[in-house]
Amino acid sequence: MQWLVPEPDWLGALPPDVAGHIRTLAGLPGFPRHLARFSAVLKKLDKKHEGTAKVLAVEAWRMADKDPVVRQYADWAIRRHVPGWHFGIINDDGRNAIYQEALNRHVRPGMTVFEVGTGTGVLAMLAAREGAAHVYTCEMEPLLVEVARKNIARNGLTDRVTVIPKRSDKVELGVDLPERADLFVAEIVDNGLLGEEALTITADVQARLLKPGAVLLPDQIELRGTLVGGPKCNRFFRARPACGLDVSALDRLGPAAVQSPAGLETDLAEDVVALRFDLATAASYRTAQTSVEVKVRTDGEAEGFLSWIWLRFGAGLEYTNRPPAVSCWGPRIHVFPTPMPVTAGQLVPMQVHHDCKRVRIWSER
Template sequence: MTLTRDTAPAQDAVPAFDVAEFLAWGSDLHDQGRYEDAARAYRLILGVDRHNQEALLGHNRAVRHAVPRWHWEMLHDEERAERYDHAIRRAVTANPDALVLDIGAGSGLLAMMAARAGARGVVACEGQPSVAETAVEVVRTAGYDDTVRVVPKMSTRMTVPGDLPRRADLLVTEIVDCGLLGEGILGTIAHAREHLLAPDATIMPYRARVYAQLVESVPLHRKNHVGKLHGFDLAPFNRLSTLEYFDSRLHRHEHRTLSEPLRVFDFDFRTADASPQRTELRVRPTSAGRLHAIAFWFEMDLVPGVTLTNAPGVESHWKQAIQCLPVPPLVQPGDPVAVTALHDGRHVRFEVAPAEETA
């Protein structure tokens, strides 16, 4: 068998090979940013020498790049798990014969919750190869592999009846980031409604709202901007700062809120698509201050009466979304601030009019 360093391994079982060459190949793939291919290369080595320390470390390094660390914090988010479990039990009890589709299954937790609640058939899709492979083992270890089938692909590449025996009756998903839309929930659910779900399918979550608040916080602004330091003007480095949001726990940074929270978007996942939207707001500051950032978060309704949120003060693994302003304006209670909230179907962002335009 001849393989070049630009060729990804087609499978995890090959004839005898030179371990040193494959170690070098895996390292090359890793350096190229091809982390899944690197992980497969190292797995080939581990298939014949499961104690090879270089392969174990190389595989782990590749997986660490491919699998975000937030998975562990998410899995320990007890409120998230309890509310999804409650909502899933309600939905499955109402229709035990429902075929359940779990999109973005991760560890398989929500899929197994559906099986535990009595669902007779669950298909869990996961597009990240290493995560999907591990989910198969998790489901098998839990004893639900007779009910839960893991499909290692993105839901937008799934077909009926190729991957689903029929259109699903219950969709369960949690493909949201701190700003709600960043993992593509709008387009993913819209695609599922058209191609994978029965016309009267239950969609979980079925609604969500985005709230925003004006914030004064020098520490938060410093996470994304720099000026004169150590006798040098480092402002040109701000060309590399993020123009959109990053996640952070608001309560861990000294700050003052300069407005009441405002609802800026409302989504009904039973009908919404990924079409861009914009909302024009006139925000009345509640106190004077320097507007360094806009903090925003979501409320997400799983089923009626069961809601999840990452609002400030809630110990959610999602944290809050923070968008810093490049030039923070002064705001006054008597002068409304013109704020435009926009999303392109996947990213929420805000624009604040210059001070002279908000008077």
């Protein structure tokens, strides 16, 4: 097979010595495997080659995405573009159902819908299916743009859904989007609530791309939580005696926050709202620190503050991954440096800090 005839653009954009080596490799049988392996070598050689290595790995994968060896060597680059959690979210029926219900309630015939973060295209297609006149959806990841366009074509919706291959802040009114939208939908909330920059993105979209009074889905987002303790909770941040030996000197190197194990007992204290954002108010968000008090229910030892997300899709439609719910979103434990003895009725003040992206929660006690 003549792999590089005619020569693709990506080859011309490479450093000349790398491009020369690839032209040599292209003459060998099984060229995609050679290319994928070469990308791995290049990546290992020096950090400064990582960008080039990523291009080569992706191109090897494009040529032979079913070749198991190519997949092994190119995987790191594909994962950088498309993290594995995309499968977790698209296979989460509860998540999909709440967005479907929200779109069913709020999309009216003739509406223009705008989405940030197309992914597979699922939400854009649901909005079209619910009767939107047209859905414009932007995606910053080129490999996902290809995926979404294929899915949209497979579902016969190409004339009703337009994928804009851009980051949301580069989307231009009158160029990519013909008019301000009536409804904005996005699933850009991570386990920590703000990690995908939902606040900044929504504020920008609202100012530039939406009609006044446009529907936002979700329209309110919160980080909620409570104190947690008990033996199930601390295995990822406290070193227990091992074969009768005290190995707890490791504890000082423990993480400040971890993903929570599933099915944690959460009856040590009452639930509180740690952070609340009403997205519809179009605030200009800034770094902030607040304090919340958690009321202890039963005597025990608190190991940390367990947080989860809460989303509202207009009045009366809410979603949360509060344990014991099973969800693609995982609750997080903000770990106390040492276990904290607590007694029923006590109020434990928690500090909650966010910089519009990362949330940090701790206790000064």
